[in-house]
Amino acid sequence: MKRLLLPALGLVLLALAFYPITGTGYGVRFMLQLFMWIALAQSWNLISGLTGYVSFGHIAFFGMGAYTAGILIVKLDWPWLLASLAGGAGAVVLALVIGWPCLRLKGPYFAIAMLGLNEVLRVAVSYFEGLTGGGSGLSLPALYASVPIYYAMGLVALAVTALTWIIVTSRFGLRLMTIREDEVAAEAMGIDTFRYKLYAFLLSAVGPGIVGGLAARDQSYIEPISVFPLIMTITMIVMVLFGGKGTIWGPVLGAVLLFTLQEMIWARFIYLHQLLFGAIIVTVVLLMPRGILGVLQQRYNLPRTI
Amino acid sequence: MLGQVVISGLLAGALYAMVALGLGLIFGVMRVLNVSHGPLLMLGAYTTFWLFQWLGLNPYLSILVTMPLLFGVGMLLQRLFVRRVVDAPELSSLLLTFGLSIALVNLAQLAFTADLRSVEYLTGSFVVGPFAFSKSRVIACAFAIVITAGAFLFLKATRLGKAIRAVSQSREVAQVCGINVARIHMLAFGIGSALAAAGGTLVAVMVAIQPEMGQVYTFKSFLVIVLGGAGNYPGALLGGLLLGLIEQVSSLFLTTQVNEAVAYVLLVLVLLVRPTGLLKGRAS
Numbered sequence: 264m265k266r267l268l269l270p271a272l273g274l275v276l277l278a279l280a281f282y283p284i285t286g287t288g289y290g291v292r293f294m295l296q297l298f299m300w301i302a303l304a305q306s307w308n309l310i311s312g313l314t315g316y317v318s319f320g321h322i323a324f325f326g327m328g329a330y331t332a333g334i335l336i337v338k339l340d341w342p343w344l345l346a347s348l349a350g351g352a353g354a355v356v357l358a359l360v361i362g363w364p365c366l367r368l369k370g371p372y373f374a375i376a377m378l379g380l381n382e383v384l385r386v387a388v389s390y391f392e393g394l395t396g397g398g399s400g401l402s403l404p405a406l407y408a409s410v411p412i413y414y415a416m417g418l419v420a421l422a423v424t425a426l427t428w429i430i431v432t433s434r435f436g437l438r439l440m441t442i443r444e445d446e447v448a449a450e451a452m453g454i455d456t457f458r459y460k461l462y463a464f465l466l467s468a469v470g471p472g473i474v475g476g477l478a479a480r481d482q483s484y485i486e487p488i489s490v491f492p493l494i495m496t497i498t499m500i501v502m503v504l505f506g507g508k509g510t511i512w513g514p515v516l517g518a519v520l521l522f523t524l525q526e527m528i529w530a531r532f533i534y535l536h537q538l539l540f541g542a543i544i545v546t547v548v549l550l551m552p553r554g555i556l557g558v559l560q561q562r563y564n565l566p567r568t569i
Numbered sequence: 570m571l572g573q574v575v576i577s578g579l580l581a582g583a584l585y586a587m588v589a590l591g592l593g594l595i596f597g598v599m600r601v602l603n604v605s606h607g608p609l610l611m612l613g614a615y616t617t618f619w620l621f622q623w624l625g626l627n628p629y630l631s632i633l634v635t636m637p638l639l640f641g642v643g644m645l646l647q648r649l650f651v652r653r654v655v656d657a658p659e660l661s662s663l664l665l666t667f668g669l670s671i672a673l674v675n676l677a678q679l680a681f682t683a684d685l686r687s688v689e690y691l692t693g694s695f696v697v698g699p700f701a702f703s704k705s706r707v708i709a710c711a712f713a714i715v716i717t718a719g720a721f722l723f724l725k726a727t728r729l730g731k732a733i734r735a736v737s738q739s740r741e742v743a744q745v746c747g748i749n750v751a752r753i754h755m756l757a758f759g760i761g762s763a764l765a766a767a768g769g770t771l772v773a774v775m776v777a778i779q780p781e782m783g784q785v786y787t788f789k790s791f792l793v794i795v796l797g798g799a800g801n802y803p804g805a806l807l808g809g810l811l812l813g814l815i816e817q818v819s820s821l822f823l824t825t826q827v828n829e830a831v832a833y834v835l836l837v838l839v840l841l842v843r844p845t846g847l848l849k850g851r852a853s
Contacts, residue, residue, distance in 0.1 A: 317660045364841045371602050371659040372844055375791055379836040382788070386830035398826070497667055504664070537675035544668030548661050549653055 279417060283410045291409050293526060295481065298416035299474050300522050303495075304502040304514035305423040306470035310463050311500070312508035313436060315443035316366065319374040319496060320381030323361075324354040324468040326490035328475025330388060333401045333485050338394075343408070344415060347476030354472025355465050357384075362464040366457060378493070385491040400486030403479065412481050416474065423470040428511050430466075439463050440509070497544070505547050507556030510569050516555060573700050574817045580706045582813025583713040584771060588786055589793035590717060590805045591764030597737040597800040598757040599655050601662040605646070605670035606790055607783030609762045612673065613639050613769025614778045615681055621688050628688050628774050629708065635766040643762025647755045655754065670787070677780035685777040709771035716767050717806065720760070724802060733757055737800060792836040798846025807847060 283291050307321050328350030335346040365376045389398045396402075430436040438459050441449040450456050479485045498521070506517025521543075529536050551558060556569055592606045613635040620626040620634060650669060654661040691708065694701040724730035735743040736753045744750050768786065776782070793812055797804025812832065819831045839846070 311660070315658070317658075317663065319663065365837075368840055368844060371600075371663070372795075372840055374659060374663060375602070375795065376837050376840045378791075379788075379833040379840075382833040383830050383837065386827060386833070390827055494671075497664070500660075500664060504660075534679060535675065537671040538679075541668040541670075541672030541675065544664055545650060545672075548665045548668065549650070552657065552661060 276421070283413055288409065291413050295409065295413045295416050297519065297522050298413070298420040299478060300499070300502060300518040301420040301515050302416070302423050302470045302474045303499045304506075304518045305420070305427055306467045307496075307499045308503045308508060308510075308514045309423075309427060309430065310460075310467035312503055312510075312514070313430070313439040313443060314460055314463050316460060316464075317371075317374040317500075318377050318464075318467070319500075320377035320379070320493075321467070321471060321499065322491060322493070322496040323377070323381040323384050324357060324471035325475035325478070325495070326381075326384060326388070326487075327354045327357045328472030329479040329485050329490040330395060330401070330475075331472070332476030333403060333479045334394060336403050336480065337401060343406070343476070343480040344411075347415065347473050347480065350476030350479075351469045351472035354468040354475070358465050358468035359461075362461050366460045366464060381491055381493070381496070385487045388487045388491070396486075398487060400484055400489075403483045403485075405483060406480070408480070412477055415477050419470060419473050419477070424511065424515060426466065427514075430463075431511050435459070435462070443509070498540075501544055501547060504552070504554055507554030507558075507560070510554070510556045510560070512569055513554050513556040570821075574821060575814065576700060576702065577706070578814035578817035579810055580702065580710040580813070581817065582810035583710045583717070584768060584809075585789055585793055585812050586806045586809025587713040587717045587720075587764055588768035589790040589797075589809050590720060590802065591761035591768075592787075592790040593794040593797070593799065593802060593805040594720075594733070594737075594757050594764070595761040596794060597802065598733060599651070599754055600659075601651060601655060601666065602659070602791070603651075603758075603761065604663060604666040604787055605673060606761070606765050607785065607787035608670045608673040608677075609639055609643065609783070610765040610769040610772070610786050611677060611778075611780060611783035612642065613766030614773040614782065615677065615686075615769075616766070617770040617773040618686050618688055618778050621690065628690050628770065629712065632712070632767055632770045635770045636763040639766030639769075640759040640763040644755050644759040646762075647758035651758060652751070652754065670784075674780045674783070681780065683780055685779050687777050688773050690774055703775070705774045709775060712767070712771055716764070720764065721802070729756070788836075789832055792832050792839075794846075795836060795839055795844075796846060798848045801846060801848045804846055804848040811847075 279294070282294065286294070303325065307318060311317050328347070331353035332343070332346040332350035335341040335349055336343055341349070361380055365373060365380070368376055388395045391397070430439070438449070438454050441452070441454060442456050442460060446456055475490065479490070502517035502521045503514045504517070505521055506515065507513030529539055532539065553561065559565055560569060588610060592603055595601060595603045616635045616638060617628050617631045620631045621628050646669060650665060651662070654665050691705045694703050695707055724734060732743070732748045732753055733756065735746065735748060736750055740750055789812060793808035794805055795808070796811055797806070797808030815835065816828065816831060820828050823831065
């Protein structure tokens with residue numbers, strides 16, 4: 264089984280690498296967005312799935328990346344790839360500023376603080392009109408680069424997943440999971456919980472930051488409402504929950520299933536979209552809080568590092 | 570000028586306090602942050618609107634319908650959904666009530682369309698000396714005070730209220746004392762929803778009614794209970810009045826758009842500086 268897994272993974276990656284040659288424009292854009300969701304879900308998993316600290320405003324890092332990259336592209340004429348990486352750096356700086364005070368909060372208070380910060384950021388972006396274009400948004404110069412962005416998004420998704428794998432199988436990951444299970448006990452065992460939580464938080468901001476920059480380039484237009492929506496935070500959370508939080512492949516699985524479902528089915532029922540999504544959230548929370556992989560782990564005694 | 574602002578702030582604050590007391594009650598008893606609190610308020614507002622539209626019922630009298638109606642809806646939601654996440658980590662309850670929230674908003678869009686509605690009942694202002702206050706806000710404040718006082722009296726003086734306070738202090742001990750905790754949970758959710766509904770009715774006369782009108786009250790209620798100290802019921806009163814005051818005073822200096830963020834900035838600051846709230850609540 265295990266010997267088959269690695270070649271299978273290689274095959275999938277190979278197929279994805281050559282896909283843009285044969286794929287349609289719609290197909291490439293579909294995959295590009297799927298990669299984006301994988302990167303977002305996987306990043307949320309890093310902080311919330313592993314340490315148990317629920318980031319209810321994680322999309323703030325996406326928005327930060329989008330605006331950092333957008334401004335660099337528009338005002339300073341940076342190439343989009345470099346600008347997106349700068350977006351990742353910007354998100355990490357934001358995470359440091361937010362995480363330093365907020366990671367001391369416990370339970371629902373951390374979640375509410377993140378929620379509030381996301382809204383503060385949204386209003387701040389609307390306010391500094393000279394830099395951000397304010398409420399009317401920021402238009403990027405036209406550029407048709409779906410295929411390069413496809414590869415860039417794919418690489419970020421792959422990198423974040425690889426990072427998760429490295430963390431989950433390391434002592435660092437073990438410390439994070441100890442914090443999740445019992446923070447006081449972790450502290451008593453000599454784990455500097457605050458430091459590790461902060462590391463995890465910083466790492467979880469990189470992916471959304473870069474992806475935010477790439478998405479800004481891809482859509483050529485950003486506005487405060489489109490890059491700081493609460494519903495996107497919720498979507499990534501539900502993806503992780505659906506696949507199995509705290510696992511390596513759960514967020515990937517959740518993102519693939521939920522995003523495909525969204526594109527194939529919900530797109531046909533625009534008027535019922537929110538209702539269906541609400542129903543899915545309620546179903547996942549009530550019936551399978553451990554997610555697909557969590558259930559499989561329990562039933563078939565699979566390893567923790569799946 | 571300042572007198573006008575202070576009084577306007579207190580008028581708005583009384584309403585915030587009443588709505589937030591509902592959220593605080595649910596949080597205090599079940600440790601569930603009910604994200605669907607705002608949408609329940611929205612349902613209350615629509616009920617008032619339709620009763621006014623179809624039957625010509627006085628919007629203030631319709632509070633006698635909206636409160637019991639949403640009390641029932643709240644009990645039902647608790648019974649069907651929320652009950653199952655009471656002991657789960659906060660992620661479950663936040664997500665679940667968020668799911669309920671968007672489903673309710675979507676249902677309202679389907680049933681009532683997204684058109685802006687208004688109850689044209691009471692316009693104009695009371696003029697007292699140099700001050701002028703819109704009539705609907707003054708009456709809303711009066712209703713809010715009476716209903717909040719009623720809720721406190723209920724919590725303080727009745728056996729059921731005592732049981733609710735006991736459960737919010739310690740569920741296990743309350744259970745040992747023979748209190749039916751499951752029933753108290755349902756009741757608390759019902760009362761919380763009824764308070765939101767009362768808010769909806771009063772707001773319906775003041776602002777435009779639309780399916781997404783509620784969310785902002787969810788956030789403001791979060792802020793109020795954090796300000797006052799979560800799980801501390803008199804704290805919600807203090808927090809509500811403070812929020813009303815601060816919003817009005819800051820509106821003197823800030824544009825409407827930025828003023829929107831004041832509540833959020835305040836929320837984050839209070840959480841960081843004094844997570845237990847002004848009056849002592851429970852930190853975690």
